[in-house]
Amino acid sequence: MKMKTVRVFIAILFSIFALSMTSYGETVLRVGVEEDKPLSFRAQGSKADGFAIDILEEICSQNGIEVEYVYSDLSGEISMLENGEIDVLTLGYSDERAEKFKYIEEPIIENWGTVVSLKPSQQISDISGKTVAVVMDDLYAQNFKKVITGMDKEPSYIYASSYEDVFRLVGDKAADYGVVSRFSMAASNEGHEYYETPVLINPVELRYAFRKDIPDEIYNIFDSGVKYMKSDRDSKYYEAIEKWFFIQGRGVIPEKAVWFVSGLIVAVFILCIVNLFYKDKIRKNEIQLMAKNKLLSEKSESIYKMNEKLSQDMDDLRKSKETIYKMAYYDQLTGLFNKNSLNMDIRNMCRQKEVFSIAFFDLDNFKIINDTMGFLQGDELLKKVSSILVRESDENKSLYRWSGDEFVFLCKGMASEDEIAKFCSSILKNFEEPITLKDMNFFPSASIGVSIFPANAQSHEELIKKANAALHYVKSKEKCGYKIYSEDIMDEAIKKLELDAKLRSAVENDEIQAYFQPRVNAKTGDIVGMEALARWIDSDGNFISPANFIPLAEENGLVKKIGRIMLQKSCIQAKAWLDMGYKLSVSVNLSSRQLEDEQILEYIDETLKTSGLGSEHLEMEITESSIIENMDSALSIIEKIRSRGIKVLLDDFGTGYSSLNYLRRMPIDTIKIDKSFMDMIFEGHKEKAITSYIISLAHRMGLTVVAEGVEKKEQVEFLREKGCDEIQGFFFSRPLTAEKFEKLLKEKAS
Numbered sequence: 193m194k195m196k197t198v199r200v201f202i203a204i205l206f207s208i209f210a211l212s213m214t215s216y217g218e219t220v221l222r223v224g225v226e227e228d229k230p231l232s233f234r235a236q237g238s239k240a241d242g243f244a245i246d247i248l249e250e251i252c253s254q255n256g257i258e259v260e261y262v263y264s265d266l267s268g269e270i271s272m273l274e275n276g277e278i279d280v281l282t283l284g285y286s287d288e289r290a291e292k293f294k295y296i297e298e299p300i301i302e303n304w305g306t307v308v309s310l311k312p313s314q315q316i317s318d319i320s321g322k323t324v325a326v327v328m329d330d331l332y333a334q335n336f337k338k339v340i341t342g343m344d345k346e347p348s349y350i351y352a353s354s355y356e357d358v359f360r361l362v363g364d365k366a367a368d369y370g371v372v373s374r375f376s377m378a379a380s381n382e383g384h385e386y387y388e389t390p391v392l393i394n395p396v397e398l399r400y401a402f403r404k405d406i407p408d409e410i411y412n413i414f415d416s417g418v419k420y421m422k423s424d425r426d427s428k429y430y431e432a433i434e435k436w437f438f439i440q441g442r443g444v445i446p447e448k449a450v451w452f453v454s455g456l457i458v459a460v461f462i463l464c465i466v467n468l469f470y471k472d473k474i475r476k477n478e479i480q481l482m483a484k485n486k487l488l489s490e491k492s493e494s495i496y497k498m499n500e501k502l503s504q505d506m507d508d509l510r511k512s513k514e515t516i517y518k519m520a521y522y523d524q525l526t527g528l529f530n531k532n533s534l535n536m537d538i539r540n541m542c543r544q545k546e547v548f549s550i551a552f553f554d555l556d557n558f559k560i561i562n563d564t565m566g567f568l569q570g571d572e573l574l575k576k577v578s579s580i581l582v583r584e585s586d587e588n589k590s591l592y593r594w595s596g597d598e599f600v601f602l603c604k605g606m607a608s609e610d611e612i613a614k615f616c617s618s619i620l621k622n623f624e625e626p627i628t629l630k631d632m633n634f635f636p637s638a639s640i641g642v643s644i645f646p647a648n649a650q651s652h653e654e655l656i657k658k659a660n661a662a663l664h665y666v667k668s669k670e671k672c673g674y675k676i677y678s679e680d681i682m683d684e685a686i687k688k689l690e691l692d693a694k695l696r697s698a699v700e701n702d703e704i705q706a707y708f709q710p711r712v713n714a715k716t717g718d719i720v721g722m723e724a725l726a727r728w729i730d731s732d733g734n735f736i737s738p739a740n741f742i743p744l745a746e747e748n749g750l751v752k753k754i755g756r757i758m759l760q761k762s763c764i765q766a767k768a769w770l771d772m773g774y775k776l777s778v779s780v781n782l783s784s785r786q787l788e789d790e791q792i793l794e795y796i797d798e799t800l801k802t803s804g805l806g807s808e809h810l811e812m813e814i815t816e817s818s819i820i821e822n823m824d825s826a827l828s829i830i831e832k833i834r835s836r837g838i839k840v841l842l843d844d845f846g847t848g849y850s851s852l853n854y855l856r857r858m859p860i861d862t863i864k865i866d867k868s869f870m871d872m873i874f875e876g877h878k879e880k881a882i883t884s885y886i887i888s889l890a891h892r893m894g895l896t897v898v899a900e901g902v903e904k905k906e907q908v909e910f911l912r913e914k915g916c917d918e919i920q921g922f923f924f925s926r927p928l929t930a931e932k933f934e935k936l937l938k939e940k941a942s
Contacts, residue, residue, distance in 0.1 A: 223259055224264065224273060227354035229242065240263075242436065247421065247432060248282075265353035273293060281293075285396065296414050298422065300398050300418060301398050305371060306389070308389070309368060320340075325358045326358065328352070332393050362386065402414075520532055526574065526578040537590070545646075547605055551601040552659045553601065554639050556636065574597060577636070578599065584619050589603045616640045639673060640663065643676075661681050662676060662681055702757075706761040713917075714908075714918055719937065721777040724779065724781075725738070752783075755782065758780055759795070779812065780813065792829065813864070814860075841860065842863045845863040867921075869883050871901070896917045899920065902920065902921030904923065907923070
């Protein structure tokens with residue numbers, strides 16, 4: 193009902209402006225047109241066409257305004273608008289341009305920029321020292337130059353008059369790369385296959401820009417006209433959207449193809465007639481033949497039919513056996529030997545007392561690729577991985593698919609550690625290059641665990657168990673490596689079991705404590721908030737590192753209980769400090785396991801209610817990897833958390849899988865730049881440029897920026913200079929108990 197009222201109100205305003213325009217008198221509007229398909233361009237017969245032209249002509253038609261088009265390139269059109277030679281131009285918005293021109297408030301549409309080339313580019317450093325074609329006075333070109341500022345060797349530029357010229361320069365190899373709008377990709381890449389690089393340029397709002405002294409009556413007609421058309425789903429605006437961005441480019445069946453298909457149908461019809469004729473003739477001959485063989489006994493006929501059926505049954509049985517055998521001993525996706533084949537071959541070799549080793553190969557983070565790209569793409573990736581691994585097999589090294597993303601090599605005669613190390617290194621080297629799927633590059637790392645017969649075990653079950661133990665050891669450390677089974681692996685597994693039991697007891701006995709590390713305002717140095725961190729001091733007074741017990745809690749599910757304990761203690765403590773007059777917010781970490789907890793929202797509500805803490809003083813910290821593991825579900829929960837007035841912080845930003853790509857999808861309020869960026873700031877220009885760009889990008893998206901792991905004065909000065917909002921790290925304070933944190937607050941206040 194409210195939306196309908198707003199639409200009626202806008203329609204009334206639009207009518208008032210239309211009436212005022214009528215009284216203003218007949219008007220000819222000089223419209224600038226540049227070559228920017230599909231937004232605006234010069235069509236056949238000197239007629240302007242494009243998405244922005246359709247919208248403009250609809251508004252002019254409704255208000256009795258005549259249109260006169262003036263054609264030039266972007267630079268020329270901007271100059272003519274500034275000099276008053278034209279009245280209006282479809283132009284990307286910037287604060288600098290807004291000082292020269294009179295933009296309408298409502299954007300017509302928003303568009304991203306991109307960088308293209310004739311071959312795939314892996315990273316932004318590929319552009320260093322190359323030639324880049326750009327459009328003169330183009331905002332995307334200006335933003336691109338800001339992105340690559342600080343490169344060791346910046347590119348040289350060729351200036352073009354339009355995006356079509358940019359594509360032409362790249363296609364003719366006069367330029368290595370070209371900066372264009374994403375809309376121009378579909379309209380201008382004829383004749384060549386262009387690739388988009390990973391460089392995505394900030395979106396630009398396209399609006400109607402008028403000369404500064406345009407009468408208010410004309411300006412108001414267009415400003416309200418665009419708003420009204422966008423609010424009405426049946427307006428010309430949405431017809432133009434479908435026309436220029438969804439349906440354009442669809443072809444029809446060529447006339448020759450129609451005649452060809454028609455002729456083919458006629459030919460098939462004639463063949464069917466002929467076939468029926470001969471079938472009928474054959475049938476008559478068969479009847480005559482049967483008549484001549486009346487002397488055949490019914491018993492002979494029965495034997496013949498029985499033999500025929502028996503032959504068919506034998507053929508079906510043979511095919512069934514082949515199918516069953518393939519299903520039993522071969523993997524259906526990759527065509528490799530499967531788990532059953534491996535078990536059988538290992539048992540045979542153990543009985544024969546042959547020296548051999550087995551190497552379990554497993555992709556790292558395959559679940560994330562599978563979840564984000566889908567199962568079909570995941571299967572395609574596994575096929576490509578299997579084809580890579582097959583190259584490492586030979587008559588003494590057989591390859592099997594165990595399950596999921598796990599593969600196994602059975603290596604006859606291989607028992608020395610040097611020989612195994614050389615083989616594993618050779619396998620892993622294959623995955624230093626990217627794997628391409630649907631024009632996207634993936635860099636799947638892998639881990640390998642090895643066990644040796646008879647040195648490590650003398651039975652099939654023990655060999656597999658110990659190879660898996662070695663594999664899990666690698667994956668629990670740094671991943672992307674290999675490990676041959678040794679007794680220290682089993683010792684570590686036993687220690688892990690002991691720590692697991694001890695942690696369960698600690699949770700029940702309230703040994704998990706909340707420590708607080710301050711977040712300070714980068715400009716003033718005032719404490720504005722704190723991060724709550726879980727710390728474990730056991731019953732003997734020993735400090736257990738979070739690096740040891742947090743991953744274990746994630747693995748065994750205790751992280752949900754620990755998360756609830758931390759949330760409750762943090763809210764109670766924050767409320768106590770608020771009552772003492774300290775205006776602070778507390779941020780609490782939310783793990784991927786907690787994002788899967790259906791009761792997490794109910795528990796947050798209950799904790800806020802019992803502690804008395806307002807939702808505006810609570811923040812939740814979430815890592816990018818925890819969101820990506822179950823994207824749709826996680827985003828839904830985050831949205832519900834924010835709807836309660838609780839801010840959401842993206843922790844460890846820059847260490848995820850594609851942070852800039854996913855940042856636009858994540859409903860967050862703040863990003864926390866990871867400590868690794870702070871450590872690298874003074875290693876070179878690139879690190880400074882990347883950190884500066886992250887801060888700038890976040891601010892443009894309306895996000896607050898917190899830098900973590902700040903330990904040096906030089907880091908603080910750099911972050912202040914670049915406009916970072918808040919700073920957290922040992923430079924100001926280590927995580928403190930509630931008592932010591934309160935003492936710090938009092939010292940700051942005094």
